[in-house]
Amino acid sequence: MIQLTDQPLDYAAITESVRDPAAGAVVLFLGTVREFTAGQQTEQLEYEAYREMALASLQQLVQEAASMYPLVKVAVVHRLGVLQLTDVAVAIAVSTPHRAQAFAAGQWLIDTLKQRVPIWKREHYVDGRVQWQHPSQEAAVAPVVGEAS
């Protein structure tokens, strides 16, 4: 399951989709909307994507992960549009035979998604300011190898 969606994420369905008798471990990662970042209070977030490239990029990410880790199943879903506090922006679920592989694969997927996949976040602060987020310029120069945040 690889999706971009404007709807709230059903992370239980995403997790169910990776359960398998060949797996002894499932790791689910949820990126959720946090209220305070560097002392600034967020009211809501907005995600925009270059949908066509983002989907292609997510598919490539999953293929690379499958070549690096013994994935039994994997699911990656990113939400777009306006999100409120505690809403789930991204859900990544992986299942593997053993647990260390599941943690490593889940972490690699979210780290690399944040470096590569063309999706952008705009913070709407409680004080009325609206601001596009983007990581430092070094990360921008080398999106494939740098750490985006």
Next chain:
Amino acid sequence: MIQLTDQPLDYAAITESVRDPAAGAVVLFLGTVREFTAGQQTEQLEYEAYREMALASLQQLVQEAASMYPLVKVAVVHRLGVLQLTDVAVAIAVSTPHRAQAFAAGQWLIDTLKQRVPIWKREHYVDGRVQWQHPSQEAAVAPVVGEAS
């Protein structure tokens, strides 16, 4: 939420219990019943616990994790009794401000649970054999610092 239960785990409820506006990341780990281990085919598993000590031990684990990682919320639930293939034996959910902390805390909790908490697994193989699982003797000598599996 720290529990031992004879009922199927509701991992969505466990995950919901750790969501919080202060958290930007949630990691859920599920240990699930795998069909094949070292070439042997499992039909079902059975978990037994020293319940009183296991609960005290889980509480201590969570306290230690909270002193090592900036946990916003945490939940650990282990199922006991007879489990079938793909059933969830243990669910650990953590929420933290940032994602690396959530992966590290989740992994530390399951690694340490497997080393310390007095719960034992008995494999029921398809060929009729029934066998208590326990890790190597080295781990047994130093349960607090050794890696149990």
Next chain:
Amino acid sequence: MVTVLFFAAAKEAAGMELLRLEVSQSLSLLQLQQRVLQLVPALQPLQSLLLWAVNNQYAVPAQVIESGDTVACFPPVSGG
């Protein structure tokens, strides 16, 4: 013809979602970037930040752009 798409802060700065350019002969991505920045000066302050993709893949400045290609121009990504 080459389509150039803008996203996020680049779309906002450019004040447009896309641009269609006639290309009489093939050119490098670098040459196309220079043309876009000349046509849309509002993007120049972001120049050092911008990422460029060709047909859904990140691309190097030397990549050759052909008629029919889709080029995208955007700031560092911040999903997740």
Next chain:
Amino acid sequence: MVTVLFFAAAKEAAGMELLRLEVSQSLSLLQLQQRVLQLVPALQPLQSLLLWAVNNQYAVPAQVIESGDTVACFPPVSGG
């Protein structure tokens, strides 16, 4: 009186879930272990594997056992 609980493979080998021992004077966990292994020879093959806890905490052999304590004896844990 001291209660000794057995779990998992130790319960199975011992053929019992618990044992209650009168202790006339305080003794070390090591002394108690020796008494249990003498009373329940079926545990001896597991001896090098067994873990011991006193009142819900893992304990060292030198720990002093008092009347009223609960001691547990079990193989390496395998939860999760």
